[in-house]
Structures are given as C-alpha cells and as structure tokens.
Amino acid sequence: MTTTVDAVDSPDRPDPGRTGTGRAAGWSSRLGSLGLSAAAIAAAFVLGGILLALAGANPFQAYADMLSGTFGSRFDFSLVLVETAPLLLIGLGLAVAFRARVWNIGAEGQLLMGALAGGAFAIYAPINSRAVMIPAACLVGAAAGGAWGWVVGFLRARWSVNEVISSLLLNYVALRTLEYTIRKPLRDPVGFQPVSETLPDPARLPDVPGLRVHIGLLIGLGLIPVVAYVMRRTPFGFHTRMMGLNRDATEAAGVRTGRLITAVMVVSGAFAGMAGILQVMGPESRLTGNISPGFGFTAIIVALVARMRPVGVLLAAMLIGALTLGGDVIQRTQQVPRVLTIVIQALFVLLILVADRLGRRSR
Amino acid sequence: MNWAAVFGAAAIIPLLNASIRLAVPTGLAAVGESLCQRAGVLNLSLEGMMLSGAYAAFLATHYSGQPWLGVAAGVGGGMFIGMLMALFSVTLKTEQVINGIALVLLASGLTSFLHVRLFGVTAPERFDPMGKLEIPLLGAIPGVGSVVFDQSPLVYLAVVLIIGVWWTLHRTRFGLAVRAAGDRPGAADAAGISVDRVRAAAILASGAMAGLGGAVLVVGQLGLFAQNVTAGRGWVAIALVIFGRWSPLRVAAGAFLFGFTDALQLRIQSASGGIESDIPFEFFQALPYLVTIVVVVVATARARDDAQPESLGVPYIKGARSS
Numbered sequence: 001m002t003t004t005v006d007a008v009d010s011p012d013r014p015d016p017g018r019t020g021t022g023r024a025a026g027w028s029s030r031l032g033s034l035g036l037s038a039a040a041i042a043a044a045f046v047l048g049g050i051l052l053a054l055a056g057a058n059p060f061q062a063y064a065d066m067l068s069g070t071f072g073s074r075f076d077f078s079l080v081l082v083e084t085a086p087l088l089l090i091g092l093g094l095a096v097a098f099r100a101r102v103w104n105i106g107a108e109g110q111l112l113m114g115a116l117a118g119g120a121f122a123i124y125a126p127i128n129s130r131a132v133m134i135p136a137a138c139l140v141g142a143a144a145g146g147a148w149g150w151v152v153g154f155l156r157a158r159w160s161v162n163e164v165i166s167s168l169l170l171n172y173v174a175l176r177t178l179e180y181t182i183r184k185p186l187r188d189p190v191g192f193q194p195v196s197e198t199l200p201d202p203a204r205l206p207d208v209p210g211l212r213v214h215i216g217l218l219i220g221l222g223l224i225p226v227v228a229y230v231m232r233r234t235p236f237g238f239h240t241r242m243m244g245l246n247r248d249a250t251e252a253a254g255v256r257t258g259r260l261i262t263a264v265m266v267v268s269g270a271f272a273g274m275a276g277i278l279q280v281m282g283p284e285s286r287l288t289g290n291i292s293p294g295f296g297f298t299a300i301i302v303a304l305v306a307r308m309r310p311v312g313v314l315l316a317a318m319l320i321g322a323l324t325l326g327g328d329v330i331q332r333t334q335q336v337p338r339v340l341t342i343v344i345q346a347l348f349v350l351l352i353l354v355a356d357r358l359g360r361r362s363r
Numbered sequence: 364m365n366w367a368a369v370f371g372a373a374a375i376i377p378l379l380n381a382s383i384r385l386a387v388p389t390g391l392a393a394v395g396e397s398l399c400q401r402a403g404v405l406n407l408s409l410e411g412m413m414l415s416g417a418y419a420a421f422l423a424t425h426y427s428g429q430p431w432l433g434v435a436a437g438v439g440g441g442m443f444i445g446m447l448m449a450l451f452s453v454t455l456k457t458e459q460v461i462n463g464i465a466l467v468l469l470a471s472g473l474t475s476f477l478h479v480r481l482f483g484v485t486a487p488e489r490f491d492p493m494g495k496l497e498i499p500l501l502g503a504i505p506g507v508g509s510v511v512f513d514q515s516p517l518v519y520l521a522v523v524l525i526i527g528v529w530w531t532l533h534r535t536r537f538g539l540a541v542r543a544a545g546d547r548p549g550a551a552d553a554a555g556i557s558v559d560r561v562r563a564a565a566i567l568a569s570g571a572m573a574g575l576g577g578a579v580l581v582v583g584q585l586g587l588f589a590q591n592v593t594a595g596r597g598w599v600a601i602a603l604v605i606f607g608r609w610s611p612l613r614v615a616a617g618a619f620l621f622g623f624t625d626a627l628q629l630r631i632q633s634a635s636g637g638i639e640s641d642i643p644f645e646f647f648q649a650l651p652y653l654v655t656i657v658v659v660v661v662a663t664a665r666a667r668d669d670a671q672p673e674s675l676g677v678p679y680i681k682g683a684r685s686s
Contacts, residue, residue, distance in 0.1 A: 055480055103460050159664040164407060164460065165602045166659070169652045172595055176649035184643065297468070304461060337479035339590075342472030349465040350447075353457040 033307060036355040041305070041319070043355075044347035051343065057334040065333045066326030076325075078212035082283055083321035084314075085213065086111070086275040086292075088220035090299035091306065091313040092227050093271025099231065099308045100264045101244045106152060106167025107272040108296025109174030110145040114273025116178050117144030119280045119287040120186060122203035123196060133202040137281060138219075138274050145273015146266040148174065153265030157258030163265070171296070182287050196287035205282040214282035219274070221314070228310040240264060272296060298324070301345045305352065320345060368634040369627070378626055379510045384584065386622025387521045388413070388576040388593075390615050393600035393607070394525045395572025397614045398532060400604055402565035403545035403558075405676035407463025408448045409573050410597025411470030416441035416574025417581045418474040421588035422481075424581070430493045433582045434517065434575065441574015442567055444470055449563040456678035467597070475590045492586045493517060517583040524572065529611040541565055545672035548679040558679045573597065595652065602655045606662045608670040617658065624654045 049059035070080050090107050097104040118141030127133040148170065155161035179194070188197040205214035231237035239260055243250040251257045279291050302320055306312030323345065327338035368374055392413050399406045419440025424433030444466055451462035493515050502512040532538040543551035544561045552558050580596070581588055599621060607614030628647035635642055 051476070055476075103464075105464060155660055159660055161660055161663050162601075162605060165598060165605065166656055168595070168598045169602065169656050172652040173649045173656075176645040180643045180645035183645070300464060301468070304465075337476050339472050339475040339479060342468060343476060344472075346465050346469035346472055350451070350462065350469065353451060353462055353465075354455065357455045357457060 032359065033356070036359045037305065037307070037352055040351035040355040041348055043351050044344050047347055048340065048344040051340060052330075052334070052336060055336050055340070057330070057336045062330045062334045062336060065329050066323075069329030069333075070322040070325050075212065080318065080322045080325055081211065081213040081217055083325055084317045085217040085220055085282070086279055086295045087299050087302050087317035087321055088217070088314055089223070089275040089278070090272045090295060091302035091317050092220065092223055092310060093268035094299055094303035095306060095308040095310060095313050096227065096231065096240065097264050097268040098303050099244050100240045100260070101247070102153075102156075102261050102264045102268075103164045104149065104152065104167050104265060104268045105164055105300060106149070106170050106296070107268065107299055108292060108294065109167070109171035110148045110269040110272035111276035111279075111292050111296045112171075112174040112178045113148040113276070114141035114145035114270075115276030115280045115287065115291050116174075116181055117141060118273070118277025119196060119199070120181075122199045122277075122281060123186065128202055130202045130206075134205065134281065137203055137277050141277025141280075142270040142274040145276060146270035148273070149265040149267075149269020150262060152269075153262030156265070157262050163261075167265075178287070178291075179289050182289060186287060188286070194289065198286045199281060203281050204285060205278065214278070216275075216278035216282050219278070223271075224310045224314060231310070236260075236263070272299075298345065301349055304349050320348075369630050374630070376506065376509050378630060379623075380513065381626035381629075382619060382623040383511065383514060383518060384622070385625045386618045387518050387583070388580040389596045389600050389603065389621055390525065390618030391521050391576035391579065392573040392597055393603040393614045393618050394528050394611045395569035395576075396600055397604045397607065397609055397611050398528050398541065398572075399565045399569035400675055401532060401545045401609055401672055402541045402562045403548060403672055403674045403677065403679065404448075404452050404562050404566055405459045405463070406448060406452075406566060406569055407460055407601065408444055408466035408470075409463075409569070409600055410593060410595065411467035412441040412444045412448075412570045412573035413577040413580075413593045413597045413600075414467075414474055414591065415444045415470045415577070417577030417592055418477065418588055419443075419574070420578035421581045422477075424490060425487060428490075430582045434578045437574045437578020437582070438571045439574065441570040441572070441577060443570070444574075445567045445570020448570065449566040452566065452678065453559050453563045456680060459676050459678070471591055474588075478588060478590060486587065486589070489585075489587045493583045515579075515583045517579045521575075521579065524575075525611060525615045528568075528572075532611060537561075537564075542672075544679070545674055548674050552679075552681065558681075562679070573600075576600075599651070599655050602659045606655075606658050608662065608666060609672065610670070620658065621651060621655060624651045
C-alpha cells in the first residue's frame with residue numbers, strides 16, 4: 001500500500017481525490033503539492049514585503065540584503081547551515097510525530113532537557129577520547145529528550161491527556177529546571193553570569209571539513225534516509241502513517257495505538273534532545289539560559305512546511321534557517337525588527353493551508 | 364522561612380484577593396474557550412488571541428490615556444485573531460490544530476514586531492493599572508468583602524461575563540445550537556442550524572473574551588507590555604477547559620485554583636527570601652504550570668463520563684459522511 005498521507009491538513013476523512021492509490025498518482029500529487037507550497041511561500045514573502053514597506057524599509061533592497069547576507073559567501077552560508085542543523089534534526093522528529101497526528105509542541109523543552117543532561121554528562125564524565133565522548137553525550141541527550149517526550153506520550157496513552165497541552169506546559173518546567181541548574185549546581189564558580197563552565201575539549205564538536213559548521217549537521221543529514229526508510233518500509237512507519245489517517249481504524253486493526261503514540265513521542269523527543277546537546281557541544285560550548293532561541297517552536301513550522309517529508313524537512317530547515325539569519329541581516333542594514341521573520345514563518349503555514357484548499361477545490 | 368507571612372490570619376485575605384485578581388485573565392480566556400469547544404472547534408489560537416488583545420489594549424491606553432478605551436481595543440484585538448481562526452477553521456475547514464498554532468506564532472510575531480518598531484529597545488513608560496473599586500456595603504462585609512468586593516471593575520465585569528456564558532450555553536436557543544454543533548453537527552444541520560455560522564460566532568466570542576483577558580492583564584494589572592507578556596496563560600486556559608470538563612462554571616473554578624497557585628508562589632517567593640532562598644525560586648515559577656498539568660491529569664483520570672464534545676476538532680463538511 002503506497003497511500004500518500006498527504007498535505008498539511010488532512011481532515012479525519014481522507015479525501016478520495018487526493019489519496020492516490022498508485023505510485024504514479026502519488027508522485028503527481030506530490031509534485032502538485034510542491035508547486036502549491038512554492039506558491040504559498042512566495043505569497044508569504046510578498047506579504048512580508050508589504051510589512052517591510054510599512055515599516056519604512058525598501059522591501060526589494062531588504063530581500064536583496066537577506067539573500068547576499070545568507071547565500072552570498074561561503075562564510076555566510078556556513079552560518080545558515082549552523083542555523084539549519086538543529087532545525088533539521090528536530091524537524092525530522094516532529095515530522096514523524098505530526099505524520100501520526102500526534103501534536104508534539106514540546107520540542108523546545110525536550111531540547112532543553114537533552115542539552116541539560118548531555119551537558120552535565122560532558123562536564124562530569126571522565127572521558128578523554130572525543131570518539132567516545134561525543135556519541136556518549138549524544139545518547140545521553142537523546143535519552144533525556146526522549147524521556148521528557150515519554151511523559152507526554154504516557155499521559156496521552158494512559159489517561160488521554162491532550163498532548164498539545166501537556167507538551168507545551170512542560171516547556172516552561174524544562175526552562176526553569178535548566179535555569180536553576182546553571183544558577184546553582186552546574187554554575188561556573190568563577191563567572192559572573194549564570195552559565196556552566198566550558199565543556200572539556202573532548203566534548204567539543206569538530207567542524208565539517210571546509211565549512212564552518214559543526215558535524216551535528218552531518219548527523220541530521222545521515223538521519224534523513226533513515227527516517228524516510230523507517231516511515232516507508234517498516235511496520236512502525238506503516239502504523240504511524242495509518243494512525244495519522246484514522247486512529248480508530250488503526251486501533252480496530254489491532255495496533256495498540258497508545259503504545260504507538262508513546263513511541264512517537266519518545267522518538268520526536270529524542271531527536272530534539274540530541275539537537276540540544278549538539279548545540280551545547282557545538283556553537284555554545286557551555287550550558288547557558290539561552291541555548292535555544294526557540295528552535296523547538298521554529299521546527300514545528302519546518303515540519304509543517306515540509307509536509308512531514310524527510311527530504312522536505314532539509315529544504316524547509318535551510319529556508320527557515322536562512323530566513324532567521326536574514327532577519328539579523330536586515331535588522332542591521334534596514335533597521336527592521338528581526339521578529340518580522342516570525343511573521344513570515346507563520347504566513348508560510350497559513351498560506352500553505354490556503355493553497356491546499358484552493359488546489360483541492362480546482363481539482 | 365516565615366510561614367505566618369504566607370498563611371497567617373493577616374495574610375490570608377490579601378492572598379485570596381490576589382488569587383481572584385490573577386485568575387481573571389486566564390479565567391476569561393478559558394471560559395470563552397469552553398464555549399468555542401462546545402461548538403466543536405478546538406481553538407488553539409487562544410494564546411495568540413490573548414496576546415493580540417493585550418497589545419491592542421496597551422497601544423490604545425498608551426496613546427489615549429483612557430484605560431476603558433484600552434479594554435475595548437483589547438476585545439477587538441482578540442476578535443481580530445478570532446476572525447482569522449474562523450476563516451481557517453470554518454470557511455476553509457483546515458486542520459484546526461495547525462492553523463491554531465500558526466495563529467499563535469503570527470500574533471507573537473506581529474505584536475513583537477510592532478512593539479520593537481514603535482518603541483525600539485527602550486521600554487515605553489509604564490502607566491498606572493486601573494484602580495480598585497470597593498463596592499459599597501458589600502465591601503464592608505468582614506472577610507468576604509475584602510476578598511471579593513474590593514477589586515478592579517474589570518474583575519466584576521469578568522464575573523458577569525462568565526455567568527453570562529454559562530447562561531447562554533445552558534438557557535438559550537443559541538446555547539442549544541452551540542452544543543448541537545459540537546456534539547452532532549450533522550443532526551444540527553438537519554434541524555436547520557447553520558453549523559458554520561454557530562461555530563464562527565463561538566470563535567469570535569472566544570476571541571473577544573480572550574482579548575479582554577489580555578486587556579485585563581495589561582490595563583488592570585501590569586500597566587506595561589513586553590514581548591509574549593501572556594507567558595503561556597492561553598495554553599493554561601485550554602488546560603483549564605479540560606480540567607473543568609467543558610462546563611463554564613467549573614472552568615472558572617479551575618481558573619481560581621490557577622490564580623491561587625500563582626498568588627501563593629509569588630507570596631512564598633518573597634517570604635522565603637527570593638534569590639537567597641534554600642528552595643529554588645525557579646521551582647515556584649514553574650509551579651503554576653506543574654499544578655496545571657497535575658490537575659488536568661487528575662481531572663481526566665477521574666472523569667466518569669466523557670464530557671468532551673463528540674465532534675471536537677473535526678471540521679464539519681456539509682454532505683460528507685458524519686460519524
């Protein structure tokens with residue numbers, strides 16, 4: 001069965017016009033939705049341009065600045081990739097969860113817990129070999145993020161507690177836990193700021209050869225085909241997609257959906273947790289209160305814009321990574337607040353929803 | 364730690380008074396959300412509605428100096444996001460969870476953008492929050508008077524509105540239509556009720572109440588706006604709807620519990636010596652969110668009946684097979 005679990009919005013009843021049964025139908029509808037996404041993204045930039053003009057900037061100049069400040073040089077492009085790395089990793093995990101229609105919006109907290117546990121491990125574990133330390137810390141981070149996600153999945157499976165609410169509220173708990181840990185037990189005793197001491201050398205991520213971006217990016221890239229394979233070819237992936245289409249039917253077919261929801265939450269939490277420890281071992285080099293400028297929330301947009309497709313997540317993560325960096329650029333050159341890019345990101349999702357609806361009507 | 368400062372006889376009346384005050388913004392949003400969910404719409408844009416209302420209220424009060432104009436603007440700000448929510452959830456019939464989350468982001472981005480654009484990095488001057496209005500005679504009742512009848516006029520307005528929502532939902536034709544649209548939209552449609560129109564109206568009402576909640580926060584309590592000033596109150600409000608089993612008065616009671624936790628944690632924080640305390644103050648900051656999670660779990664686990672509206676979150680498409 002190659003039913004395409006399609007589109008950002010799939011109401012409970014799958015639309016017979018869109019769920020092609022053959023491979024060819026799947027591909028043509030996928031190309032169609034790619035076109036719709038591109039049109040929606042273009043429209044979001046147009047609306048963003050209007051806001052730029054209202055804010056007193058020249059939109060054409062601002063977008064030109066954005067482009068040259070992100071893809072204009074190898075150095076700037078490296079910065080885009082540094083921004084892309086966590087979004088890619090978290091977005092992949094969220095793509096799995098959203099495909100199952102499990103709405104994990106707690107990736108921010110899962111990232112922070114991964115960063116905290118992985119960071120503490122990297123500071124205290126007496127390991128002198130980089131080849132041991134980095135994978136071990138990654139595993140600790142992924143385990144902590146997965147555990148934080150497990151709580152949400154458990155509450156959902158055991159008592160049907162809405163995962164949107166519990167995952168979001170746990171973000172605040174995670175942030176306060178991190179803040180406390182770096183203010184007291186893990187605080188660098190000689191520093192003035194509430195930050196941990198710098199990680200020991202074996203826990204510092206090397207750069208990708210030729211680029212100024214840490215190897216965390218390669219981990220994300222390597223996981224794209226893994227996620228694609230699992231979702232496409234394994235029972236877990238099949239059940240996950242099926243549950244996204246119709247949870248009751250999946251339950252009736254003998255799948256224990258409660259267990260599957262928990263598994264999906266653990267997986268997406270683990271991806272976010274690993275992204276967290278990679279930020280600590282990479283760009284940040286220590287635990288601070290602002291390890292994440294909201295990667296966990298931005299990655300929601302990434303997964304949705306990508307329509308929960310692994311390769312799409314890479315493209316969307318680069319687009320939104322570049323947009324975020326571009327926001328810094330135009331704040332410098334055009335004196336436009338960088339939060340404008342958040343508005344544009346929200347417009348991406350809203351306009352893709354509109355485009356899908358119009359596309360469905362015209363078919 | 365000086366426990367008398369927290370629970371002593373002299374402290375308990377101000378504590379309960381503060382609980383009511385702190386409960387109102389979240390409570391208004393939560394009761395509006397319960398109406399919206401009873402109509403079958405899972406409105407996750409609530410945090411965005413509150414934020415938009417808070418900012419509209421701030422701007423209007425800042426420029427006009429009239430707090431009541433700010434309150435009205437807050438209602439409008441919430442309804443603005445409500446209109447977008449209705450456009451997507453009702454007209455376009457998209458996945459409600461997704462457009463809800465996207466609208467929160469949109470409101471957060473737009474308010475932050477405007478705020479930085481208008482005021483730069485220097486915070487604008489704080490204005491005085493609306494004063495208290497002690498109700499004559501009732502305010503003189505020992506104990507109860509000082510707790511309930513010595514509040515900002517916005518608190519009394521909120522109480523009237525919350526009772527109004529309960530009354531509308533359970534005692535009017537419109538309320539019946541709302542409940543029908545949320546439980547059996549197909550049957551409601553067959554009975555001649557326009558499900559789309561009822562749901563859109565419920566979303567707008569929820570926007571108005573959440574916007575008012577945001578306005579109360581800014582005009583009645585803080586006297587200032589900061590980026591994402593609502594700090595998750597909209598999400599807590601959605602949790603309170605679940606806690607209150609979709610019944611407006613029980614939801615309002617949940618909001619009081621939340622307000623009490625908030626007031627208590629502020630009190631304990633100051634009584635325990637803040638940053639020097641043995642108990643980390645971050646624990647108290649996280650407490651309202653933790654308590655919310657716990658009460659939702661307990662309420663869901665102990666519920667005997669399934670109070671959740673049957674068609675919650677399912678777009679109603681006329682003519683499509685309905686369950």
